[in-house]
Amino acid sequence: MYDELENLHKACFPKKPWSASDFADLKKSGCDIIASQNGFVVWRVVADEAEIITIGVHPDARKSGIASAMLAIIENDIKKRGGKKIFLEVAENNEPARKLYEANGYKKIGIRPKYYDGIDAILMEKAL
Numbered sequence: 818m819y820d821e822l823e824n825l826h827k828a829c830f831p832k833k834p835w836s837a838s839d840f841a842d843l844k845k846s847g848c849d850i851i852a853s854q855n856g857f858v859v860w861r862v863v864a865d866e867a868e869i870i871t872i873g874v875h876p877d878a879r880k881s882g883i884a885s886a887m888l889a890i891i892e893n894d895i896k897k898r899g900g901k902k903i904f905l906e907v908a909e910n911n912e913p914a915r916k917l918y919e920a921n922g923y924k925k926i927g928i929r930p931k932y933y934d935g936i937d938a939i940l941m942e943k944a945l
């Protein structure tokens with residue numbers, strides 16, 4: 818499973834690919850992962866708060882609702898486990914991801930200046 822995720826991650830994030838062992842380490846550290854042929858999400862729930870670590874959809878499968886569907890699945894999981902809020906960070910210049918989160922009810926709550934190689938990170942939150 819992690820080898821396939823490695824390939825999918827490379828297609829989604831060609832400049833910063835994660836290895837199969839990075840995914841195995843995330844799982845060992847308590848993160849949850851869902852993955853299909855075309856998309857994946859890594860998230861973590863701690864007490865009543867959750868964090869989306871990463872989300873990606875294969876370039877050939879984008880703009881068909883896969884990321885929104887995956888968000889709905891994990892939000893449901895987080896809610897069932899008692900999660901009340903979800904947090905994430907997104908690069909200020911990542912328009913597809915910012916639009917995805919806005920379309921799914923995530924609100925900007927702050928900025929981490931120059932967080933990603935000189936690009937600001939936007940902090941977002943969704944209350945469940």
Ligand SMILES: CC(C)(COP(=O)(O)OP(=O)(O)OC[C@H]1O[C@@H](n2cnc3c(N)ncnc32)[C@H](O)[C@@H]1OP(=O)(O)O)[C@@H](O)C(=O)NCCC(=O)NCCS
Pocket residue numbers: 829830871872873874875878879880881882883884885886906907908911912913914916917918920
């Ligand atoms: C961001 C990403 C996960 C979106 O995946 P997706 O499956 O294409 O998203 P969806 O089809 O579910 O889109 C849901 C909404 O997001 C917005 N959106 C998605 N891609 C968009 C784009 N390229 N431009 C503008 N809005 C976009 C739209 O509002 C869309 O709703 P609509 O299609 O009804 O207009 C995908 O582009 C990706 O993998 N990017 C590279 C990895 C990445 O940057 N991950 C996020 C790191 S924080």
